[in-house]
Amino acid sequence: MDAILFYAAAALAVIFGLLGSPFIAALQVIVYAGAIMVLFLFVLMLLNVKREADAPGRGARTLGAVAVVLVALLFAQAGAVLVRAEPGPAPAFDASTRRMAEILFSPQFLYVFEATSILILAALVGAIALAKKEL
């Protein structure tokens, strides 16, 4: 499962690149294929998990039905949108790292951008506090 998610993240980075978004593609490789996957692998290694039975338990049938209904709703709604959409010629598009930086550091997003650093710091402190020995 971990390897599958890794390949999915890496392949998505290629698709982002093909969609003309080199900045997001690089971010995808660094954040997902790099940081998050390593975090998952690290936890799997740390916990030394045994192979557990993954048989569906009580209520799995109901949960499965709910999930299938939700997925069907999603596909119906998005399918309706996609059918009605008329794809015209793609407009000119410049998502270079320079343009992204100009937008991220513009007054519109500057404070949100700075707030993310506080979010990351809070997540850092929270993760350390949660994973500490005595809780």
Place this chain on the structure above:
Amino acid sequence: VDQASFVQHAVLLSLVLFALGTLGVFLRKNVITVLMSIELMLNGANLAFVAFSRAAGTLDGQVLVFFVMVVAAAEAAVGLAIVIALHRHRDTLDIDAFNVMKG
């Protein structure tokens, strides 16, 4: 690559990714697998953002993807720390074993 149809295919792929993530969240019983499925759903949403940003020719979607990635990283860090704490208390990763708050 023909960008217009490529955008449509990318949106379809994002739907598939999100659906697979949803099914994983609902059907899997291992906490770590459920967390991975959530990451897959976030990836699908990101792909939709990028595809529609490409189709519209604006960069707002890309900025949104940036922030989604930041939140995903924070979520993974805190979520995995919670998994470690849970495993320490119950010695299992079975999602049905954590039912103290169940009414």
